[in-house]
Amino acid sequence: MSSTNLTFPSRDAHRAWLATQAILPAGFRVGITSLSFVPVEVPKPAKMDVTLIAMDRPTPDFAGVFTRNALPGAPVVLSRQRLNEATVGAVVVNSKVSNVRAPDGVAIAERWCEAVAGALGLHGRQVLPNSTGVIGWRVPVEAMLAALPDAVASLGQRSLLDAATAIMTTDLYPKVRRALVGQGSIVGFGKGAGMIEPNLATMLVFLLTDVAIPRTELRRMLVPAVDCSFNCMSIDSDTSTSDTVLLLSSGAVPCPDPAAFERALSQVCQDLAEDMPRNGEGVHHVLRIRVSGAPNETIARGVGKSVVNSPLFKCAVCGNDANVGRLVCAIGKYVGPAAPDLDLRNLRIRMGGIPIFEAGSFHLDAKVEAALVAHLKQAELYASAPPVDGVFRPPVDYPTHERCVEVEIDLGAGNAGATVIGADLSHEYVSENADYRS
Amino acid sequence: MSSTNLTFPSRDAHRAWLATQAILPAGFRVGITSLSFVPVEVPKPAKMDVTLIAMDRPTPDFAGVFTRNALPGAPVVLSRQRLNEATVGAVVVNSKVSNVRAPDGVAIAERWCEAVAGALGLHGRQVLPNSTGVIGWRVPVEAMLAALPDAVASLGQRSLLDAATAIMTTDLYPKVRRALVGQGSIVGFGKGAGMIEPNLATMLVFLLTDVAIPRTELRRMLVPAVDCSFNCMSIDSDTSTSDTVLLLSSGAVPCPDPAAFERALSQVCQDLAEDMPRNGEGVHHVLRIRVSGAPNETIARGVGKSVVNSPLFKCAVCGNDANVGRLVCAIGKYVGPAAPDLDLRNLRIRMGGIPIFEAGSFHLDAKVEAALVAHLKQAELYASAPPVDGVFRPPVDYPTHERCVEVEIDLGAGNAGATVIGADLSHEYVSENADYRS
Numbered sequence: 001m002s003s004t005n006l007t008f009p010s011r012d013a014h015r016a017w018l019a020t021q022a023i024l025p026a027g028f029r030v031g032i033t034s035l036s037f038v039p040v041e042v043p044k045p046a047k048m049d050v051t052l053i054a055m056d057r058p059t060p061d062f063a064g065v066f067t068r069n070a071l072p073g074a075p076v077v078l079s080r081q082r083l084n085e086a087t088v089g090a091v092v093v094n095s096k097v098s099n100v101r102a103p104d105g106v107a108i109a110e111r112w113c114e115a116v117a118g119a120l121g122l123h124g125r126q127v128l129p130n131s132t133g134v135i136g137w138r139v140p141v142e143a144m145l146a147a148l149p150d151a152v153a154s155l156g157q158r159s160l161l162d163a164a165t166a167i168m169t170t171d172l173y174p175k176v177r178r179a180l181v182g183q184g185s186i187v188g189f190g191k192g193a194g195m196i197e198p199n200l201a202t203m204l205v206f207l208l209t210d211v212a213i214p215r216t217e218l219r220r221m222l223v224p225a226v227d228c229s230f231n232c233m234s235i236d237s238d239t240s241t242s243d244t245v246l247l248l249s250s251g252a253v254p255c256p257d258p259a260a261f262e263r264a265l266s267q268v269c270q271d272l273a274e275d276m277p278r279n280g281e282g283v284h285h286v287l288r289i290r291v292s293g294a295p296n297e298t299i300a301r302g303v304g305k306s307v308v309n310s311p312l313f314k315c316a317v318c319g320n321d322a323n324v325g326r327l328v329c330a331i332g333k334y335v336g337p338a339a340p341d342l343d344l345r346n347l348r349i350r351m352g353g354i355p356i357f358e359a360g361s362f363h364l365d366a367k368v369e370a371a372l373v374a375h376l377k378q379a380e381l382y383a384s385a386p387p388v389d390g391v392f393r394p395p396v397d398y399p400t401h402e403r404c405v406e407v408e409i410d411l412g413a414g415n416a417g418a419t420v421i422g423a424d425l426s427h428e429y430v431s432e433n434a435d436y437r438s
Numbered sequence: 439m440s441s442t443n444l445t446f447p448s449r450d451a452h453r454a455w456l457a458t459q460a461i462l463p464a465g466f467r468v469g470i471t472s473l474s475f476v477p478v479e480v481p482k483p484a485k486m487d488v489t490l491i492a493m494d495r496p497t498p499d500f501a502g503v504f505t506r507n508a509l510p511g512a513p514v515v516l517s518r519q520r521l522n523e524a525t526v527g528a529v530v531v532n533s534k535v536s537n538v539r540a541p542d543g544v545a546i547a548e549r550w551c552e553a554v555a556g557a558l559g560l561h562g563r564q565v566l567p568n569s570t571g572v573i574g575w576r577v578p579v580e581a582m583l584a585a586l587p588d589a590v591a592s593l594g595q596r597s598l599l600d601a602a603t604a605i606m607t608t609d610l611y612p613k614v615r616r617a618l619v620g621q622g623s624i625v626g627f628g629k630g631a632g633m634i635e636p637n638l639a640t641m642l643v644f645l646l647t648d649v650a651i652p653r654t655e656l657r658r659m660l661v662p663a664v665d666c667s668f669n670c671m672s673i674d675s676d677t678s679t680s681d682t683v684l685l686l687s688s689g690a691v692p693c694p695d696p697a698a699f700e701r702a703l704s705q706v707c708q709d710l711a712e713d714m715p716r717n718g719e720g721v722h723h724v725l726r727i728r729v730s731g732a733p734n735e736t737i738a739r740g741v742g743k744s745v746v747n748s749p750l751f752k753c754a755v756c757g758n759d760a761n762v763g764r765l766v767c768a769i770g771k772y773v774g775p776a777a778p779d780l781d782l783r784n785l786r787i788r789m790g791g792i793p794i795f796e797a798g799s800f801h802l803d804a805k806v807e808a809a810l811v812a813h814l815k816q817a818e819l820y821a822s823a824p825p826v827d828g829v830f831r832p833p834v835d836y837p838t839h840e841r842c843v844e845v846e847i848d849l850g851a852g853n854a855g856a857t858v859i860g861a862d863l864s865h866e867y868v869s870e871n872a873d874y875r876s
Contacts, residue, residue, distance in 0.1 A: 041802045070782060071770030101766060103799045135763025136800040311749070311863075312871055319872025325573025328539060332509030344508060361541045362574040364479045390824025390865075425749075426872075427828075430865050433750055434757030 027250020184253030282428025308422020346412025465688020720866025746860020784850025
C-alpha cells in the first residue's frame with residue numbers, strides 16, 4: 001500500500017525524510033502557537049497547540065469527509081455545514097481538547113472561528129474548525145482567544161512539519177506525505193494514534209494542493225481516495241467523534257492532467273493511512289491483510305477488518321506468536337453472521353507468503369511455525385523492555401522501517417478484493433490508554 | 439444480572455461456596471483423567487484433561503446451541519448433527535486442543551466418540567464431543583484413546599467441581615451455578631476467559647438437570663435463556679470457533695412447574711454469563727451496561743456491545759480513569775452506521791448512578807470526576823503489580839466480589855432495552871495472549 005519501502009536507522013534520518021515531504025504548496029501560509037490552561041473537569045495544568053492554515057485568497061475548491069459517529073464533535077458539526085459555503089479561507093486546529101459534546105460546544109467553536117476570521121479578514125463561516133484530544137471537556141476558549149494574536153503573527157511560508165507536529169496528541173511523530181502533479185504538489189499531513197477506525201478516528205488529515213481542480217471534481221475524487229485508504233484501516237476499532245479529512249486547493253498551479261491528480265491524491269491518502277497504524281498507540285507490527293476471491297467488496301473489507309480488529313490475533317502478533325488459529329477464528333466470526341451462505345471450502349491463507357490453510361484445514365508443522373515466527377520478527381518495529389515502574393513506553397519515536405506482517409486471504413468465492421491495514425495490541429497500548437488524560 | 443451479590447475474602451471461601459453449587463443432579467456420573475503429549479505443530483510437552491459425563495440412561499431430552507462462526511470446530515460440526523439423534527448418553531470434553539480445522543479433524547473426533555461409546559455401551563452418535571484450546575492443532579487421539587480406560591474407571595457421583603476444573607484452559611477458577619426446581623436442580627458449569635463474544639467463545643457450558651422436561655420444551659426454553667445471557671456478553675469481541683451450550687435432562691425428578699424451570703434455567707445462564715467476564719483474561723472490572731429507551735432490542739444490544747467492546751473505554755476503566763468521553767464515542771460509533779436516523783437528543787447516561795450526560799452534552803466537573811473514580815475503584819477486582827519479568831499475572835485466582843461498573847444508557851427513543859456484560863482490558867490480558875501457546 002505504501003508507495004515507498006523505507007527504513008529509518010535513526011530519528012534524525014526520519015525527520016530529514018519528513019522535511020522533504022513537508023514542503024508547503026503555493027497559496028498557503030501556516031501559523032502556530034501554544035498555550036497553557038487548567039481544565040475545569042480535571043484541574044491540573046495542561047498544554048494546547050493551536051495551528052492556523054490561511055489561504056492567500058479564499059477558495060471555492062475544497063472538499064471534506066467526516067466521521068459517521070452519531071455523536072460528532074462541534075467542529076465536525078460546523079465544518080460539515082460549511083461545505084455549503086461559496087468559499088473558505090482558513091483551517092484552524094487545536095490539540096488537547098476535542099470539543100465533543102461539551103456544554104455550549106458549538107457556540108464556543110463559532111465564537112473561536114469568528115475571532116480567527118476577524119484577524120484574517122474573513123467571515124466566521126469561511127473558517128473550518130478542527131479539535132482533537134479529550135472528549136467531553138470544555139475547550140479553554142478565553143485562553144485560546146488570548147493566544148490568537150501570536151498564532152496570526154507567526155503566519156508564514158514555513159515547513160508543514162511544524163503544523164504536523166503541533167496537531168499531535170498521543171502520536172509519537174509527525175506524518176506527512178507528498179506527491180508531485182505537474183508543476184504543483186499535493187501535501188497531506190495528519191494525526192491519529194488511537195480511537196482509530198475511520199468511518200469516514202480522532203484522525204485529522206489535511207490535504208493541501210496548489211494544483212487547480214474545481215470543487216466538484218475535488219469532491220468526487222476525495223470519496224474513493226478516502227474509501228480505499230482511511231476507510232480500510234483500523235488501529236483499535238474505535239471510530240472517533242472527530243474524524244476529518246479536508247482537501248483544499250489554492251489553484252495557484254494549473255492542472256496538467258486530472259487523472260494524474262486523482263492517482264496522486266489516492267497515493268497520498270494510502271500512504272498516510274499506512275502511517276497512522278505504524279504510529280498507532282503501542283504498535284509493534286503493522287498488519288496488511290489482502291483479501292481476494294470475495295463475492296463483493298463489502299465482504300472482502302469485512303473479513304479484513306475482522307482480522308485487524310481481533311484482540312487475540314493482535315496480541316499474538318505482538319508476541320511474535322504465529323497463532324494463526326486466531327486468524328481463522330476472526331475470518332469465521334465475521335462470515336458466520338454477515339454472509340452465512342458463503343462457501344468457504346476453497347479458502348486459502350498465506351502469511352509472509354507461506355501457505356498455512358487450504359482445502360478446509362490447516363497445514364502446520366514445526367518448520368512452517370519457525371518460518372511464520374521469522375516473518376513476524378522481521379516485521380517488528382521494536383521490542384518491549386519491561387519497565388521499572390510498570391508503565392510501558394515505546395523506545396523509539398520514529399518508524400524504524402515500513403515492513404508489514406503480510407496476510408493473504410483468498411476466500412475462493414468471487415472476484416472482489418480489498419486491502420486492509422491494521423496493527424497489533426501491546427502493553428504500550430494499555431499503558432497509554434489506562435491513564436491517557438493524566 | 440447475578441442472582442447473588444457475594445464477596446469472597448479468600449480463595450478457600452470461594453471454593454467452599456462453589457462446592458455448594460456443584461452438586462451433581464440425579465442420573466449423571468462424571469469421570470476425569472489427564473494425559474501428556476507433544477503437539478506436532480510446536481513440539482513441546484503439553485498436558486490435556488479429559489472429562490466424561492455419562493448418563494445412567496440415554497435421554498431423548500437434550501438441547502444445544504452452537505457458535506455462529508463460519509469455520510466451526512469438528513466437535514461443533516458433529517454435535518450440531520447429533521441434535522437429530524433420538525437419544526444421547528454421554529458428553530466428552532478435552533482441554534488444550536480445540537480440534538478446529540486440523541487435518542481430518544472430524545474423522546478423528548468420530549473415532550474418539552466411537553471409542554467412548556464402546557466403553558459405555560452406546561453408539562458413537564450418542565456421544566456429544568467438545569474440545570477447547572489451541573485452534574489448528576491436531577488432537578493427540580492415540581494418547582487420548584490410551585487414557586480413556588482411566589476416565590471410564592473414574593466415573594462416579596462426584597462433585598461437578600472436578601469437571602468444572604478439568605475443562606479450564608486460561609480460566610483462573612472453575613465456574614458453577616445451581617438453581618433448585620421442586621425436588622430437582624439445574625446445575626450449569628462452564629469455561630471461557632478469552633475469545634469470548636458468544637454468538638452462540640471458546641465458551642463451553644454444560645447444563646445438567648434431573649428435572650423431567652421434554653426435548654421440545656428444553657429446546658424452546660434454551661434459546662431465549664442463551665439469548666439474554668451468553669449472547670449479551672463479551673470479553674474481547676472474538677467469537678470462537680467452538681462455543682457450545684448443552685442442556686441435558688436425566689428426567690429423574692418430575693417437573694412441578696415448567697415456568698419455574700424456565701426461570702431457573704435463565705437465572706443459571708445469566709449467572710454463568712456474568713461469571714465468564716469476571717474470570718475473563720486479565721479482567722480487573724466487570725462492566726454492566728443497562729441500555730433502555732431503545733427503539734428495538736437489536737439497537738439496545740448493539741449499543742451495549744459497542745461499549746463493552748471499545749478497547750479505549752476498556753483500558754480507561756482498567757486504569758480507574760473516568761474517561762467517559764470514550765463511553766459516548768462508543769455509543770456514537772455504533773449508532774452512526776447502524777441507526778443513522780435515531781434521534782439522540784434525549785440521550786441520558788449515568789455511571790455508578792451519577793448523571794454524566796443529558797440534553798446533548800456532558801455535565802462534568804471535579805466533584806463528578808472524583809465520584810466516578812470512586813465508583814470504578816470499588817468495582818475493581820484487584821490492582822496490577824509491576825512484574826519483575828514484564829509478564830503481568832493476576833494476583834488472585836478467585837473473584838474477590840461480584841460488584842460491577844454500572845453504566846445506564848437511556849437512548850430516550852423507545853421502550854426496548856438490554857443488559858450487556860463485559861470487562862476491561864489490561865496488561866494481564868496482553869501478557870496472557872501475546873504468548874498463550876508457549
